[in-house]
Amino acid sequence: MMKMSTFEKLGIQTSKLGFGCMRLPMKDGEIDREQALGMVEYAYRHGVNYFDTAWPYLNGTSEPFMGEALSRYPRDSFYLATKMPVWLVETPEDFERIFEEQLQRLQTDYIDFYLLHSLNKTRFEKLVEQGLYELCKKKQAEGKIRYIGFSYHDAAEHFAALVDKYPWDFVQIQYNYIDPHLLEADRLYQALADRGIPCVVMEPVRGGFLASLPKDISGPFQECDPARSTSSWALRWVAGHDNVKVTLSGMSNMEQLKDNVATFSGDISLTDIEQKTVDRVVKRILDVHTIPCTGCEYCMPCPFGVNIPEVFSIYNNLKLFRNPEISKNAYFGRLKAEARADQCKQCGKCMKACPQHIQIPDMLAMAHAELDAACGTK
Ligand code: SF4
Ligand code: SF4
Known part of the structure; x- marks a missing residue:
C-alpha cells in the first residue's frame, strides 16, 4: 500500500x-x-x-x-x-x-x-x-x-x-x-x-x-x-x-x-x-567529474541554436560509460552540427536561467573539446 x-x-x-x-x-x-x-x-x-x-x-x-x-x-x-x-x-x-x-x-x-x-x-x-x-x-x-x-x-x-x-x-x-x-x-x-x-x-x-x-x-x-x-x-x-x-x-x-x-x-x-x-x-x-545538468531546459532556447542539455547529456554519458563509439554517434551523428557546443557565442543568456549555476559556455567548450578528442570525426 x-x-x-x-x-x-x-x-x-x-x-x-x-x-x-x-x-x-x-x-x-x-x-x-x-x-x-x-x-x-x-x-x-x-x-x-x-x-x-x-x-x-x-x-x-x-x-x-x-x-x-x-x-x-x-x-x-x-x-x-x-x-x-x-x-x-x-x-x-x-x-x-x-x-x-x-x-x-x-x-x-x-x-x-x-x-x-x-x-x-x-x-x-x-x-x-x-x-x-x-x-x-x-x-x-x-x-x-x-x-x-x-x-x-x-x-x-x-x-x-x-x-x-x-x-x-x-x-x-x-x-x-x-x-x-x-x-x-x-x-x-x-x-x-x-x-x-x-x-x-x-x-x-x-x-x-x-x-x-x-x-x-x-x-x-x-x-x-x-x-x-x-x-x-x-x-x-x-x-x-x-x-x-x-x-x-x-x-x-x-x-x-x-x-x-x-x-x-x-x-x-x-x-x-x-x-x-x-x-x-x-x-x-564524484570521482568521474560529470557536469551537474538535470536536463530541466530552463536555459533553452539558446539564441544560437545550441542544444545545451543534450550536449551535457552526451558528455556525461561519455564520462560515465566510456564508450566513444556511442558518444560519436550521438554527438557527431544524431545531434545536428548547428546544435553542437562549438556554436556557442558566449552571450551568457543561458547562465542566468540555470538553476544549477553551471558555467555553461565554459562547460560547453570543455565538452566539445573532450568529445572531439575522444571521438571526433577528424
Ligand atoms: S552562452 Fe552560448 S549556449 Fe548560452 S545562450 Fe549564449 S550562445 Fe547559447
Ligand atoms: S538550465 Fe542548467 S541544469 Fe537545466 S538544462 Fe540548462 S544547463 Fe542543464
Whole structure:
C-alpha cells in the first residue's frame, strides 16, 4: 500500500510519492496521451494523490493535459500543485490573467498547493516589491488557493531570507543524495526542518542521472540488493528524511511509474548498511567529474541554436560509460552540427536561467573539446 505523509502543520495527508508532470511520455513532439492517461490512472488507483505541474512544463501543454486527466476523479480525492511563472509577471493584472488561465487549463476552481515558481535571490526581491505573496493570500482568502509555497533554485546562502520573509505553508527544494556534495542541499533541507515547514522535493534522481548510472558506478547497489532498481535507492534516500513530505518523480513511462509505486509501497528508510552503500556510490560518481545538468531546459532556447542539455547529456554519458563509439554517434551523428557546443557565442543568456549555476559556455567548450578528442570525426 502507498505510504502516506502527514502534513501536521496543514492537517492533511498526501501520498509520499508525488507525480511530477514535467517529463510525461512524448510522441511526435506532443504528450503521448494514451500512455500518459494510463499512467495517471495507474498512479491514482495505486494511491498517488499529489500531482505537480507548472505553467511552462512541456511547452505549456502539461497543465491542460493534467486538467483533462484529473477531471475523471473527484476533485477532493487528490492534491493539485502548480506554479506562478513569476518571471512573466510585471503587473497585478499579469498575475490575475495567468492564475485564472491556470484554473481553466486545470479544469478546477482551486489549486491545493500553489508555488511561486523557481525563486532565486533576484526574482524574490522583485516579487516582494510587486506584492506577489499578498496576491496569493488574496486568492487564498477567496478559496482559490489552499496552501502557498515556493520552489527554490539558488545558493544555500540566500535561502533563509526567503523562508523567513513570509509564513509559507510548504517549500519545494531540489534534494538527492549527490546534491549535498555539489550544492549544500543539506542546508536547505535543515532550514525547513528547523522551522517546521513541510518540504516537497523535486529532482530526487537529478533529472534521471541517478537512475541510469553505469554498472561500475552503481555496483554497490546491486551487490547490496540485486532486486532493487538504481532509482529506488535515490528515491528512498530522499523520502527517508522526516521532513520530506512528498518526493516528486517526473516519470516518463509506465515501467518507471510501477517501479516507483513499488518503492513507495515498501520500506522507505535506508538501513545503516544501505546508507553506507549510497556513500560508496556517491564517491564513485564524484570521482568521474560529470557536469551537474538535470536536463530541466530552463536555459533553452539558446539564441544560437545550441542544444545545451543534450550536449551535457552526451558528455556525461561519455564520462560515465566510456564508450566513444556511442558518444560519436550521438554527438557527431544524431545531434545536428548547428546544435553542437562549438556554436556557442558566449552571450551568457543561458547562465542566468540555470538553476544549477553551471558555467555553461565554459562547460560547453570543455565538452566539445573532450568529445572531439575522444571521438571526433577528424
Ligand atoms: S552562452 Fe552560448 S549556449 Fe548560452 S545562450 Fe549564449 S550562445 Fe547559447
Ligand atoms: S544547463 Fe542548467 S538550465 Fe540548462 S538544462 Fe542543464 S541544469 Fe537545466
